[in-house]
Amino acid sequence: MRAVAVVGASLAGVATARALRAQGFEGRVSVVGDEARTPYDRPPLSKDFLLGKTEAADLALLDSDDEAELAIDWRLGTRAVGLHPSRRAVALADGGEITADAVVVATGAAPNRLPRTAGLAGVHVLRSLEDAAALRLELAAGSPRVAVIGGSFIGAEIASSCRALGLETTVVEAAEAPLAGVLGTEVARACAELHGDNGVRLLCGVPVSGLRGEGRVTGVELADGTLVPAEVVVMGVGARPNTGWLAGSGLELDDGVVCDDGLITAFGSVAAVGDVARLRGPQGASARAEHWTSASEQPAVAVANLLAGATLHEYRRTPYFWSDQYGVRLQFAGRTRPGDEARVVEGSIAERSFAAVYERDGAVVAAAAMNRPRPFTRLRRGLSRAAVPA
Amino acid sequence: MIYACHLEDLPQGESLRVMADVPIAVLHADDGIYAVDDTCTHQNASLSDGWLEGCFIECPLHEAAFDLRTGAPTCLPAKRPVRTHSVTVSDDGCVYVHAAVTESVAEGAA
Numbered sequence: 001m002r003a004v005a006v007v008g009a010s011l012a013g014v015a016t017a018r019a020l021r022a023q024g025f026e027g028r029v030s031v032v033g034d035e036a037r038t039p040y041d042r043p044p045l046s047k048d049f050l051l052g053k054t055e056a057a058d059l060a061l062l063d064s065d066d067e068a069e070l071a072i073d074w075r076l077g078t079r080a081v082g083l084h085p086s087r088r089a090v091a092l093a094d095g096g097e098i099t100a101d102a103v104v105v106a107t108g109a110a111p112n113r114l115p116r117t118a119g120l121a122g123v124h125v126l127r128s129l130e131d132a133a134a135l136r137l138e139l140a141a142g143s144p145r146v147a148v149i150g151g152s153f154i155g156a157e158i159a160s161s162c163r164a165l166g167l168e169t170t171v172v173e174a175a176e177a178p179l180a181g182v183l184g185t186e187v188a189r190a191c192a193e194l195h196g197d198n199g200v201r202l203l204c205g206v207p208v209s210g211l212r213g214e215g216r217v218t219g220v221e222l223a224d225g226t227l228v229p230a231e232v233v234v235m236g237v238g239a240r241p242n243t244g245w246l247a248g249s250g251l252e253l254d255d256g257v258v259c260d261d262g263l264i265t266a267f268g269s270v271a272a273v274g275d276v277a278r279l280r281g282p283q284g285a286s287a288r289a290e291h292w293t294s295a296s297e298q299p300a301v302a303v304a305n306l307l308a309g310a311t312l313h314e315y316r317r318t319p320y321f322w323s324d325q326y327g328v329r330l331q332f333a334g335r336t337r338p339g340d341e342a343r344v345v346e347g348s349i350a351e352r353s354f355a356a357v358y359e360r361d362g363a364v365v366a367a368a369a370m371n372r373p374r375p376f377t378r379l380r381r382g383l384s385r386a387a388v389p390a
Numbered sequence: 391m392i393y394a395c396h397l398e399d400l401p402q403g404e405s406l407r408v409m410a411d412v413p414i415a416v417l418h419a420d421d422g423i424y425a426v427d428d429t430c431t432h433q434n435a436s437l438s439d440g441w442l443e444g445c446f447i448e449c450p451l452h453e454a455a456f457d458l459r460t461g462a463p464t465c466l467p468a469k470r471p472v473r474t475h476s477v478t479v480s481d482d483g484c485v486y487v488h489a490a491v492t493e494s495v496a497e498g499a500a
Contacts, residue, residue: 015466018466041467293452296452296466373435373450374438377439
């Protein structure tokens, strides 16, 4: 194998390049990224970056030593617009084309937007550094009232940051309780209560009917007629995998790029990693994770399989994520199903300091913790040993 | 020299945090007791809450691992080493950390 094309220049793309070199690949590694800047880490964007505690330069995923070691053929500031798997060619928006012996799809996901919100000033999503810089600028102008649409982790982190900036902040969540599907009702309630504890208003159970304002947003209208006045609105309403450019490629697309549990697609020389990868296990069940940890860990497995020319390794790590909000660190590992409830094994939920397990049929299937990293680490280790693919 | 604990209170596999000019993690690994700066060099997390295996400590937040003998990170996301500090155990089982002063203080004193 002499050349590998990596499409996507964020964490998963960078981890792919690192894995290729770490596993002895000495050929050409081309990395395509639609942003003009070199890759950066995203988790701080909703936290320290919004607060002005971290700057763009601090977020770089590669330093000059890495650059020298990895010798990447960068194709930044250009978008991949097509893939021809049979000849492993990636078409670029600038008219160029990269051909390689293997292609790794690492194009991530794009934030959802509510309909009829385009072109209205003051309305934001938060995914890229550019998004975060634009939002930070607006939060610093005067003392805007902020409405965050969506009460999941990104929404909660943004609300927490806005509150830390001293801004009047409201979180609007369509479901009866945010995060209950992931965390179970009791842990989800503890997370939801963090908003009120810290002076942020949380409105649950009513969907948004639209935004108010002409030219610039003035508020969020809910289906029950409530109006939440806001000069800045942030939408944290999920993301969809960036697979549009793969239409017509012949790759199987199903809310992501379908690959086996070793990250390899039906075209043996094309892999998918990170947010965009939908892993199908041997029983046909499939899963896609939008977690930093998956984007960081999957590439090493994908690369090992690509270099071997066959799926010899499965990605078996337990899904893991963390969230920092209102000075509380939440950690979660595993997968719950509706009805799975947490059993506290250390600390207490009321004190916002606990470690808990979720059990099903006598086995621990997930673990959660607030401000209890030590027992959580041990619980997560236990889960990893029992992990099954997809 | 900082008194950390009595050896009896730090069984193999366990770790604790002591305060010097910065927090220090004291860890009882398979082959002895080590001390390193407690805060992961990648992001704010406490290594004494991490996973101790062999002579490596893994950060509880993002799984960066450090070699306790050298302080060097063995994998991403950490890139910078943690400082290491020498440890003495007295005859009566008291564990002392010889905390190095931070570089900025050392420069100021020079």
